[in-house]
Amino acid sequence: MSSSTTPALARFNTSDDGTARSVLHEVCASRAWGSKILAQRPYATTDALFAASDAAMAELTAEDLAEAMAGHPPIGRPKPGDPTSNREQSGMAGASDELKAEMLELNLAYQEKFGHVFLICASGRTGEQMRDALRNRIDNSPEQEREIVRGELGKINRIRLTRIAETAEGDAA
Template sequence: MATEAPVTSRTTPGLARFNALPEPAATAELHEACASSAWGSELLAQRPFTTADALYAASDAVMAELTADDLAEAMAGHPPIGRPKPGDPTSSREQAGMAGASAELKAEMLELNLAYQDKFGHVFLICATGRTGEQMRDAVRDRIGNSPEQEREIVRTELGKINRIRLARILEEESA
């Protein structure tokens, strides 16, 4: 899986904070990063992590083992590209590339999102961080021709990238 999170080989205050969280609070933070309960439960069971890299590696390993149902649960936590969850700074930040898109591009993304969802039964999922609206549009155009099996593995990879970015944000927090 591609590494999007910074390489960190030492324990940080944010990692120490995460390791020390009571189980309900840690569960809630992991659920904010990824809606798959299997992913969150597996990471929770592996605490404490000695380094951020160990956390990212564990996340990647768990992601590789998620079932189709687990992936569907994870995808259900993501809004369609171009329509971030109202009041959710995470989805707004991650989809910032669509914020300044033209009305035409937003309309095209809506059509492509609907066509994708009709074909695959779930939202188009891409690690949108740092991508422009045009790049996201081109990606959905390219991927809509995939088989369901190909697309499931691409989604798994994209979720892994998103999870690493979100875990890195959790580790930036030094105190609750």
């Protein structure tokens, strides 16, 4: 990624703790993750920010992961008025009513089994790909699924952190 500090990353590094914490909460709803990222500022590069994110994600407890997952809407039902949620789930935007209904049914079955929303890094995936992943993962054990979710959250965090580290001032992050 980046081998030097971008203007956007410099702004993040020098923003007050409250502002930075709010920005990080938009990336990941886990307070533990956000606190770990905040505590390691300043970041020299986007890669350093990614490494810190990955390390913080690896250390999250089951409770911290649950808190992080609670910040994500179900696939196929992005948060109204949330451009990030809509952008990340754009693969479902043109899905047929049949696929949307199937995703709803699968999402409910998944949530019943695991106690949380089905979480996948949806960026760049079609509705069918997300459905197929859900079908495949619903047979996992809770332990297997927790580690898959940890990896998916890490991917989502990297996408969102890239926007923070590389978005020009005035652009929507």
